[in-house]
Amino acid sequence: MGKLNLDPNTISKCRHDASVIARQVQVHIDKHTTVSVERSLLRMLGVDGVNELMVPIVNVVVDHILQNANLAKGVCHYLSYACHEHIATPNEIAHRVASGALDLSIYQDLSKSPYLSDLMPYFERTLARIDDMKSIRKSWIERTPKKTTPHKYVIVATGNIYEDIKQAISAVKKGADIIAVIRSTGQSLLDYIPNGATTEGFGGTYATQENFRLMRKALDEVSESEGRYIKLVNYASGLCMPEIATLGAIERLDMMLNDSLYGIIFRDINMKRTFVDQYFSRVLSAYAEIIINTGEDNYLTTSDAIEHAHTVLASQFINEQFAKLAKMPSSLMGLGHAYEIDPSFENSFLFELAQAEMTKEIFPNAPLKYMPPTKHMTGDIFKGTIQNALFNIAAVTSHQSIHLLGMMTEAIHTPFVSDRAIALDNANYIEKAFKDFGNEITFKPDGIIMNRAHQVLEHAQQLLDEIKNDGMFKTLEKGTFAGISRHENGGKGLKGVLIKDDCYINPVLDLMLSRLEVKKNAF
Amino acid sequence: MPFKSQWIRPYGDTMNDGKIQISFSLPMPHDALGEEAAKRFASLMGIHNPQIVHSTALSESFSFYIIYGTVEHQIDATTLTVTEQASVSLSKEEVEHFIEEHLVSPIVIVGASTGTDAHTVGIDAIMNMKGYNGHYGLERYQGIKAYNLGGQVENEVLLEKAIEYNADVILISQTVTQKDIHIQNLTAFVELLEAERMRDRFIVIIGGPRIHFGLAKELGYDAGFGPKKYANDVASFIVQTMYKKGRKLK
Numbered sequence: 001m002g003k004l005n006l007d008p009n010t011i012s013k014c015r016h017d018a019s020v021i022a023r024q025v026q027v028h029i030d031k032h033t034t035v036s037v038e039r040s041l042l043r044m045l046g047v048d049g050v051n052e053l054m055v056p057i058v059n060v061v062v063d064h065i066l067q068n069a070n071l072a073k074g075v076c077h078y079l080s081y082a083c084h085e086h087i088a089t090p091n092e093i094a095h096r097v098a099s100g101a102l103d104l105s106i107y108q109d110l111s112k113s114p115y116l117s118d119l120m121p122y123f124e125r126t127l128a129r130i131d132d133m134k135s136i137r138k139s140w141i142e143r144t145p146k147k148t149t150p151h152k153y154v155i156v157a158t159g160n161i162y163e164d165i166k167q168a169i170s171a172v173k174k175g176a177d178i179i180a181v182i183r184s185t186g187q188s189l190l191d192y193i194p195n196g197a198t199t200e201g202f203g204g205t206y207a208t209q210e211n212f213r214l215m216r217k218a219l220d221e222v223s224e225s226e227g228r229y230i231k232l233v234n235y236a237s238g239l240c241m242p243e244i245a246t247l248g249a250i251e252r253l254d255m256m257l258n259d260s261l262y263g264i265i266f267r268d269i270n271m272k273r274t275f276v277d278q279y280f281s282r283v284l285s286a287y288a289e290i291i292i293n294t295g296e297d298n299y300l301t302t303s304d305a306i307e308h309a310h311t312v313l314a315s316q317f318i319n320e321q322f323a324k325l326a327k328m329p330s331s332l333m334g335l336g337h338a339y340e341i342d343p344s345f346e347n348s349f350l351f352e353l354a355q356a357e358m359t360k361e362i363f364p365n366a367p368l369k370y371m372p373p374t375k376h377m378t379g380d381i382f383k384g385t386i387q388n389a390l391f392n393i394a395a396v397t398s399h400q401s402i403h404l405l406g407m408m409t410e411a412i413h414t415p416f417v418s419d420r421a422i423a424l425d426n427a428n429y430i431e432k433a434f435k436d437f438g439n440e441i442t443f444k445p446d447g448i449i450m451n452r453a454h455q456v457l458e459h460a461q462q463l464l465d466e467i468k469n470d471g472m473f474k475t476l477e478k479g480t481f482a483g484i485s486r487h488e489n490g491g492k493g494l495k496g497v498l499i500k501d502d503c504y505i506n507p508v509l510d511l512m513l514s515r516l517e518v519k520k521n522a523f
Numbered sequence: 524m525p526f527k528s529q530w531i532r533p534y535g536d537t538m539n540d541g542k543i544q545i546s547f548s549l550p551m552p553h554d555a556l557g558e559e560a561a562k563r564f565a566s567l568m569g570i571h572n573p574q575i576v577h578s579t580a581l582s583e584s585f586s587f588y589i590i591y592g593t594v595e596h597q598i599d600a601t602t603l604t605v606t607e608q609a610s611v612s613l614s615k616e617e618v619e620h621f622i623e624e625h626l627v628s629p630i631v632i633v634g635a636s637t638g639t640d641a642h643t644v645g646i647d648a649i650m651n652m653k654g655y656n657g658h659y660g661l662e663r664y665q666g667i668k669a670y671n672l673g674g675q676v677e678n679e680v681l682l683e684k685a686i687e688y689n690a691d692v693i694l695i696s697q698t699v700t701q702k703d704i705h706i707q708n709l710t711a712f713v714e715l716l717e718a719e720r721m722r723d724r725f726i727v728i729i730g731g732p733r734i735h736f737g738l739a740k741e742l743g744y745d746a747g748f749g750p751k752k753y754a755n756d757v758a759s760f761i762v763q764t765m766y767k768k769g770r771k772l773k
């Protein structure tokens with residue numbers, strides 16, 4: 001029993017409604033594939049490289065099938081026939097297609113491929129690589145001293161991967177546990193992944209396989225010298241969501257921002273597209289033991305944190321169910337929320353603590369991701385430091401897991417190396433000073449904190465009931481989340497959604513699902 | 524006393540004592556040499572007797588300094604000029620009344636966060652019903668029809684929509700300012716307007732944390748609004764400018 005005396009019946013009603021909502025969407029997901037899922041499959045088959053115009057070969061091949069044949073049969077249909085006929089690897093076939101030497105449309109009218117087994121060794125090789133990454137991570141985590149306080153998460157965003165590395169190392173030396181490399185603004189809307197190490201980005205650095213590798217290598221080195229594992233985060237979101245999840249799994253990222261609802265609402269990505277992409281990404285991340293981060297915190301950057309707190313909770317319930325359908329254990333569900341109440345509001349800290357504590361009690365096994373004040377940061381760095389301190393107190397007291405540190409220069413610039421150091425000093429101090437505070441306190445029955453938590457839960461339940469009746473697509477059209485309305489057939493990326501043909505095959509998805517099922521039953 | 528000079532320095536606790544604080548990091552290890560370098564920088568900035576009150580290592584190769592000192596520079600405040608907008612800031616009700624009195628409603632306003640900038644917090648604060656910090660957004664104003672196109676809107680699309688909605692005013696928000704990307708983007712929009720010979724058709728206003736009136740003028744915009752400006756400030760400028768320019772007069 002938690003400290004807030006939340007009603008378990010209301011919570012289970014919420015979970016039930018959310019599961020109905022997620023299953024309604026899953027019906028759509030199961031019927032469709034997308035260009036980005038197909039490109040992920042090519043990457044998992046070992047297809048690599050770019051053409052002379054720097055277009056990734058995976059894009060060239062998928063576009064080739066889209067234009068000249070029927071992509072609804074899936075890339076595996078074409079690749080299995082071609083690999084068999086030419087006795088070649090998928091990468092060789094892909095490069096021949098890219099050079100114009102091979103036309104895959106000749107396989108378009110053939111029945112379901114009998115040569116799938118020809119592809120399986122390539123998929124197995126990638127899964128084996130991911131398995132290796134899992135065991136490296138696991139052994140690192142076993143060697144890392146355990147702590148009961150939140151993991152300190154900071155962002156680097158210089159645009160230049162080599163500068164990012166310097167800033168990341170400096171942050172680790174000051175106590176950071178998790179480093180996120182923010183992507184260049186606009187990358188979520190690119191329908192391809194840029195190639196190689198990059199030094200030119202705005203408000204962030206491009207997510208590329210080489211940048212992932214460089215940062216992972218640098219963090220491994222600093223993990224070694226610090227004697228604790230430093231986790232790396234990037235964004236499996238936007239139009240290339242599943243491909244980035246693939247690269248992240250291969251290059252041993254540890255966390256991925258991964259939330260369709262965020263993309264739909266804040267990046268205007270088409271919902272039909274991104275729900276399908278998200279499912280594949282989450283199955284893959286579950287397989288790779290990568291923690292996902294959901295983006296509910298963002299709702300409060302446009303909506304009021306007092307009035308709309310229940311939309312955050314409702315969305316967390318839905319995201320939990322989406323993750324469950326992807327066979328993801330709770331221990332990988334980094335559900336998001338934020339400290340965004342207007343500081344001029346009386347008792348704002350009590351309301352924040354109520355929300356944070358409530359979230360932890362409802363999702364006790366999820367590594368919750370707690371986001372700092374941003375909306376009400378003004379450029380007054382001195383006040384900002386105090387706002388961040390209160391946020392840090394709420395994070396430590398309510399036992400959040402992933403603690404994204406606020407920067408006093410929020411609303412001014414992407415953090416300077418010193419801004420990050422000051423934020424870490426602030427968090428380190430409070431982590432020590434408040435270490436067991438949360439275990440020492442109880443809340444007054446019928447007091448402000450308890451009543452607030454009950455009210456938010458109740459409102460979330462009512463909202464979920466409404467969403468269950470409306471369905472997810474209509475709910476998004478109504479602008480329930482963040483006050484932003486999106487249409488089923490609007491937004492970016494709809495053209496890349498295809499209804500699966502009868503002979504569509506995605507053998508690696510099935511393989512991952514069955515292995516996840518085995519693992520689940522083993523516990 | 525219009526011609527009397529007014530020499531000032533920063534104020535710590537005594538008039539013109541020139542006390543200031545600065546903080547910065549250096550790409551040097553935190554050691555005696557690093558401290559010396561920090562002091563040298565302070566001296567070059569005209570700070571006498573720089574005192575390093577705090578310093579620390581940020582990593583093996585970076586260090587951080589907080590310095591207090593006495594700045595030697597002084598300025599004559601009477602010689603300063605600033606470019607300020609000529610409009611008076613009205614309340615929401617006063618703006619609505621002004622429109623009813625003088626202008627043909629609705630005043631059509633199209634706004635967006637443009638280019639690759641996905642941050643809509645600024646444009647939302649000005650345009651959305653709810654507004655910000657107790658100041659309702661333009662969508663709630665009587666006599667104004669406001670269209671918020673959201674984030675990552677291309678310059679061309681913004682102009683297209685402004686024409687489609689027959690807009691009187693275009694609002695552009697820019698939040699990401701790293702490497703001055705906002706300047707490039709804002710310059711490109713003015714160039715687009717000029718190339719399409721439409722610069723005079725609209726009142727064009729920019730906003731964002733690093734935007735100010737002087738910058739807006741320099742870039743060829745009608746006005747610019749920075750932090751602590753709300754929907755009523757923007758609306759006040761709009762209605763008064765329309766009145767002055769004789770647009771949509773009753």
